[in-house]
Amino acid sequence: MTVAIIGLGYVGLPLALTFVEAGESVLGLDIDTSKVDLLSQGRTYFKHIPSERIQAAVKLGRFKASVEFSEIVACEAVIICVPTPLNRHREPDISYVLQTGESIANWLKPEMLVVLESTTYPGTTEGELRRVLEKGSGLLAGEDFYLAYSPEREDPGNPQSQVKVIPKVVGGYSPRCLERVKALYGRVVETVVPVSSCRVAEATKLTENIFRSVNIALVNELKMVYGAMGIDIWEVIEAAKTKPFGFMPFYPGPGLGGHCIPIDPFYLTWKAREFGQHTRFIELAGEINQQMPAYVVEQVVNALNIEGKAVKNARILLLGLAYKPDVEDDRESPAYRLMELLEQRGAQAFFHDPYIAVIPKTREHAQYAGRQSVPFEPGYDLYLLVTAHSEFRSYNFSDLGAPIVDTRGLLKQYPDKYYRA
Structure with missing residues (x-):
């Protein structure tokens, strides 16, 4: 056929x-x-x-x-x-x-x-x-x-x-x-x-992605809570997932990206109102996930303060623009919101991504269209690891001589100026 x-x-x-x-x-x-x-x-x-x-x-x-x-x-x-x-x-x-x-x-x-x-x-x-x-x-x-x-x-x-x-x-x-x-x-x-029915099939897809959204929101909230206690959320998850039943690992990050998880839950919350239903749990998860870029920026400001530097005029290199590792998919990437928030604070935001040479035109961040990826090299005031691309795993961040803020728990060998966000 x-x-x-x-x-x-x-x-x-x-x-x-x-x-x-x-x-x-x-x-x-x-x-x-x-x-x-x-x-x-x-x-x-x-x-x-x-x-x-x-x-x-x-x-x-x-x-x-x-x-x-x-x-x-x-x-x-x-x-x-x-x-x-x-x-x-x-x-x-x-x-x-x-x-x-x-x-x-x-x-x-x-x-x-x-x-x-x-x-x-x-x-x-x-x-x-x-x-x-x-x-x-x-x-x-x-x-x-x-x-x-x-x-x-x-x-x-x-x-x-x-x-x-x-x-x-x-x-x-x-x-x-x-x-x-x-x-x-x-x-x-x-x-x-x-x-x-078609309705059941449509609801199946929403349920799959809402499940992910809610669980990511949970670990994002735990990241902030445990961070305040001096506890590494990534270490906690690695230990928890050794339980052979009753636990499924989800990982925190700088915000949601992709065409599914940041968007799909809101299709159900909107439709639910037609039936007089209020999806409080789903909407709360959305609020938590949407506030993660602001949380990351605060950690960036704190890292710069420890170095005796202001965020205003600081040169910050975002490592990764794609929303997930080792692809060129930038749809709904939290990197855009991070760039926006940093520039609102007066910082100079640059990005390096081995998969994205030039930012394409996007619906919500058209102002960045045409901005080019820059070399990953020393000379910046801070490095913000946004995407867990494979090439970043083996890089010696100690040679940079500047703070690295890791939003993915990617680095296993920590340089001197290492911060989690």
């Missing part, structure tokens, strides 16, 4: 390649012409996806990248993998999903399957998306075409995160829709997990 995958980012591209490698034909659609051009040439734009994998897909003749949505008409299934961010009021923004739905509707035909993979609040697939598809096509979901939801479970940079081996949750708008979506993913993944 031919599958159209809309959105060739961190979710859509690995999914497209997995379908091709399983013997299916894929039409990859994206509005970013630069991505389409690179893929057509067999070139990657992600460090964790080698160009050789894309070249093999193109050579097989079963993968085509395009910006022409009209080509959907030749496909049996369409999978939507577009962003679902928050707006400036921290409310869900499903405009990309609905705009994509409108484009699909123009070419929707009987018996076609439409699957949403973008993270969203329960009811989006059978509500807003269904109405857009039906209005634009004149067809009815569950009768004329099939509609389903299957949450993505992508973990960029993790070699164990392979689409084909991660169990795939699927929910259909009707029993026939469920059977069709089970058959689709059953072609490419080892385990398909059917649930009773």
